[in-house]
Amino acid sequence: MYGRFLTQASTTQACRTDEKPGQTMRGRSILLLAAIAIVALAGIMLAIVRSSRSELKERANSTNVAQVALGRTVYAQHCASCHGANLEGQPEWRKRKFNGRLPAPPHDVSGHTWEHPDDAIFRVTKQGFRAFAGPQYETDMPSFEHVLSDDEIWATIAFIKSKWPPELVERRRSRAR
């Protein structure tokens, strides 16, 4: 009897000691899962924040096919007459014309559009050159404020950028950061 009790007791004990590491293991794996979930969630949130930031920074995306396609149409209708169908600008664009005005510069890499940040190109297009050079400045560059929507202007810039070498687009992007 006593002996049986002892065996029972030791079995219970054995069970208990067996159970403890089991419970700790379960506890640990729950903690581990929770940690993995937190890390994954943090990663997802970081990715979202990063992508929205880069979208904000780069509203004219030369790799966005739809945006570039819209920009191509807008450019052909509203810019090509002066800046050239192939973005080549007007002949002798560095020399003032007889009326003292400058011809339209190219938007391809032979010009200087690429030297300006996207924001500046946007503002020149939206507000016109006079907004920068002063109301007295004689220029043929019109303001597109009442002609194009902001999205159409950004699309036009995306199209212009798609004509530049990808390395140049990348260099400008890292400079803007």
Ligand code: HEC
């Ligand atoms: C009627 C002719 C004309 C049209 C149309 C026109 N531009 Fe211009 N643009 C000019 C001229 C001329 C200049 C040079 C301004 C100056 O220095 O007086 C210029 C300058 C610019 C500049 C500044 C470039 C630099 O490097 O400083 C940008 C950007 C620009 N144009 C964008 C556009 C866009 C985008 C469109 C179409 C939505 C457009 N332009 C349509 C004539 C035109």
